[in-house]
Amino acid sequence: MLLSLISLLLVIAAMSAFIMFKIERIKKLQTTVDRLKKSVEEMDEQAKLIVRTDIELNRTQEELDKKFSGLFALQRLSREISTTLVESQIFKLIESASFEDLGFEKAWAFLWSAKENAFIPYLTIGYAPEDIEKIKPLVNAEKDAYLSLVNNGKTFSSISYPLNGPLHEKISHTFKAGNFIISPILPKEGNKGFFFAGTENVDSAITDADEKLITILSNQIGQALENARLFENTWRAQQELEKKVEERTRELTSAFEEVNKINKRKSDFISSVSHELRTPLTSIKGYAAILIEGKLGELPQAAKERLEKINRHSDELVHMVNDLLDIARIESGRQVMNMEHQDLKAIIFSSTDIMSIQCRNKNVELVTDVQEDIPAVLADRTQLERVFINLLGNAVKFTPEKGKITIRARSKDNIIQVDVSDTGIGMPPEALGKLFEEFYRVDNPINQQVKGTGLGLSLVKHIIEAHKGKIWVESKPGKGSTFSFTLPVLEEA
Numbered sequence: 462m463l464l465s466l467i468s469l470l471l472v473i474a475a476m477s478a479f480i481m482f483k484i485e486r487i488k489k490l491q492t493t494v495d496r497l498k499k500s501v502e503e504m505d506e507q508a509k510l511i512v513r514t515d516i517e518l519n520r521t522q523e524e525l526d527k528k529f530s531g532l533f534a535l536q537r538l539s540r541e542i543s544t545t546l547v548e549s550q551i552f553k554l555i556e557s558a559s560f561e562d563l564g565f566e567k568a569w570a571f572l573w574s575a576k577e578n579a580f581i582p583y584l585t586i587g588y589a590p591e592d593i594e595k596i597k598p599l600v601n602a603e604k605d606a607y608l609s610l611v612n613n614g615k616t617f618s619s620i621s622y623p624l625n626g627p628l629h630e631k632i633s634h635t636f637k638a639g640n641f642i643i644s645p646i647l648p649k650e651g652n653k654g655f656f657f658a659g660t661e662n663v664d665s666a667i668t669d670a671d672e673k674l675i676t677i678l679s680n681q682i683g684q685a686l687e688n689a690r691l692f693e694n695t696w697r698a699q700q701e702l703e704k705k706v707e708e709r710t711r712e713l714t715s716a717f718e719e720v721n722k723i724n725k726r727k728s729d730f731i732s733s734v735s736h737e738l739r740t741p742l743t744s745i746k747g748y749a750a751i752l753i754e755g756k757l758g759e760l761p762q763a764a765k766e767r768l769e770k771i772n773r774h775s776d777e778l779v780h781m782v783n784d785l786l787d788i789a790r791i792e793s794g795r796q797v798m799n800m801e802h803q804d805l806k807a808i809i810f811s812s813t814d815i816m817s818i819q820c821r822n823k824n825v826e827l828v829t830d831v832q833e834d835i836p837a838v839l840a841d842r843t844q845l846e847r848v849f850i851n852l853l854g855n856a857v858k859f860t861p862e863k864g865k866i867t868i869r870a871r872s873k874d875n876i877i878q879v880d881v882s883d884t885g886i887g888m889p890p891e892a893l894g895k896l897f898e899e900f901y902r903v904d905n906p907i908n909q910q911v912k913g914t915g916l917g918l919s920l921v922k923h924i925i926e927a928h929k930g931k932i933w934v935e936s937k938p939g940k941g942s943t944f945s946f947t948l949p950v951l952e953e954a
């Protein structure tokens with residue numbers, strides 16, 4: 462009995478131990494199951510996250526694609542409108558480009574006309590004609606509100622303004638748009654205005670990037686308008702200038718013709734007066750000579766002296782009349798110039814030869830400095846000699862004793878330049894401009910003593926110009942003068 466009790470107890474103990482062991486295993490299994498469950502849950506979470514991220518990525522990709530095509534469209538539009546300088550063309554180009562690529566179906570561009578006190582539409586996209594007719598007056602009914610939007614200078618949109626705001630609603634309603642952006646057009650030159658871009662329905666959301674896009678486009682329109690206005694102004698100014706130049710040219714031509722006519726009349730007058738003077742002068746000189754020679758009886762010494770004075774003055778007058786006649790003849794083109802191949806060096810030497818006695822008498826040194834291989838000139842020898850004699854004559858007259866006169870001749874670029882310089886009394890600056898005018902003489906002590914006509918330099922200038930040359934003078938009082946003239950080189954045939 463005891464034995465069977467003991468064995469029962471042992472069996473019970475063994476079973477209890479077995480049960481405990483099992484319980485322990487079950488607990489462990491439970492923990493493992495829990496851990497697995499948790500892992501599965503975590504994996505589920507991660508899977509969901511991956512799906513969410515994928516959706517998010519897809520959306521971002523779509524947005525990026527939209528932005529890209531918007532930016533691309535904007536770049537295309539900007540390039541197109543920057544190529545035109547005509548105001549009306551700017552809006553036509555936007556109309557004809559695929560504006561919808563910017564992500565908007567509707568657009569308007571209004572510019573303010575101060576003259577008409579109204580906003581004038583320049584561009585309409587995405588509206589039926591009957592809608593366009595309705596929208597125009599609606600905008601102008603609220604022109605003050607739109608003007609203040611423009612003057613505010615900032616882009617205004619469905620997202621930048623609290624939804625359901627009265628202005629927002631009004632704009633949406635006026636333009637029949639779900640969402641919209643209004644950006645001011647502000648050219649520095651010309652009319653300001655605004656650009657409207659709208660979407661068909663409210664669901665097509667607009668973003669900050671869209672606002673930026675439309676702002677850039679409006680700025681580009683403003684810039685293009687400014688360029689067009691500047692171009693128009695420049696073009697108009699140029700037209701006016703051309704008109705003025707034409708008018709001036711006409712005026713100048715007729716003034717020139719008038720001057721020519723007067724000049725011709727003057728030359729004709731001088732020429733006929735000189736002719737008229739020459740005949741009686743010849744008689745006066747003739748009679749004076751007869752009287753001096755005593756052909757009409759011996760005259761007292763005092764009478765002879767007076768007659769000689771008459772003779773001298775008559776000579777001066779003849780000289781003057783001849784110069785005047787020559788000037789008139791060259792001026793009118795009546796003086797025939799015998800243009801021939803001339804050796805300038807020979808002309809200079811023959812002229813200095815003539816003047817050498819006067820120089821020696823006055824103790825003035827006369828130097829020539831002529832380029833060795835100076836080319837030939839096409840000139841009338843007699844006339845060119847007159848130029849040298851006149852210039853050298855003046856140089857001797859206005860150079861005190863122990864002075865120096867230099868004739869220098871050089872050729873450069875098919876032009877020969879001759880300089881006749883002296884170390885004489887020179888001239889004040891105010892005299893230089895009038896020097897080549899007829900009868901002009903500087904008021905100086907030498908001129909007060911020595912007679913002159915003031916015709917020599919005028920004659921010289923006419924001769925040089927008849928040879929297609931130029932003449933000018935440089936001088937300083939007390940330092941001397943340099944008369945320079947040019948002659949064209951004789952071109953090889």
Ligand code: ADP
Pocket residue numbers: 851855856859883885886887888896901902903904905908912913914915916917918919942
């Ligand atoms: P004229 O010698 O008969 O007075 P010109 O026409 O030859 O007339 O010269 C005009 C004036 O120019 C002269 O009166 C003189 O005052 C000035 N002039 C000309 N050549 C010289 C010179 N080499 N030096 C100073 N003055 C000169």
